[in-house]
Amino acid sequence: MSEQTQPALPWSRQPVAGSSQLPAPARPPRTPGQIESDMAGVRDRLSGNVDALAARLAPQTVKERAKSTTRDKVQHWVATARAKLDQLVATARAKASDPEQLKATALAVRAKASNPDGTLRPDVLRGAAAVVGTLFLLRIRRAIKRRRRSR
Numbered sequence: 001m002s003e004q005t006q007p008a009l010p011w012s013r014q015p016v017a018g019s020s021q022l023p024a025p026a027r028p029p030r031t032p033g034q035i036e037s038d039m040a041g042v043r044d045r046l047s048g049n050v051d052a053l054a055a056r057l058a059p060q061t062v063k064e065r066a067k068s069t070t071r072d073k074v075q076h077w078v079a080t081a082r083a084k085l086d087q088l089v090a091t092a093r094a095k096a097s098d099p100e101q102l103k104a105t106a107l108a109v110r111a112k113a114s115n116p117d118g119t120l121r122p123d124v125l126r127g128a129a130a131v132v133g134t135l136f137l138l139r140i141r142r143a144i145k146r147r148r149r150s151r
Contacts, residue, residue: 074134081131 030038055061092105113124
């Protein structure tokens with residue numbers, strides 16, 4: 001009565017219209033020992049991959065990588081800030097001999113750091129907050145290290 005039909009193949013395995021399906025190349029029969037050897041090789045490669053992933057994702061490795069990245073960024077920020085500060089100090093020293101010139105420089109710095117309405121610019125505030133935050137964290141870190149040493 002009802003005829004059983006085979007389930008449809010997934011779209012990726014459907015034959016393409018107009019193409020001839022070639023038979024798979026004949027392979028010599030493999031012995032159980034060869035199959036086991038192949039499986040052992042695959043198992044070794046997979047275990048190496050798993051070990052490499054475990055090493056990359058180990059909490060200590062992730063922590064060290066984050067510390068290194070943060071340290072590099074902070075060193076870059078500090079170097080940039082020092083360069084800008086050195087430039088400002090050199091300019092101030094050059095102009096410090098003349099009080100009128102010093103007053104004009106202070107007003108120019110204030111003008112660069114503030115908006116026309118007199119409020120500080122957001123980028124200046126962010127920079128100052130970053131410096132203060134970094135100094136605060138370094139202070140806390142130093143205090144923690146001192147406590148650990150005193151125990």
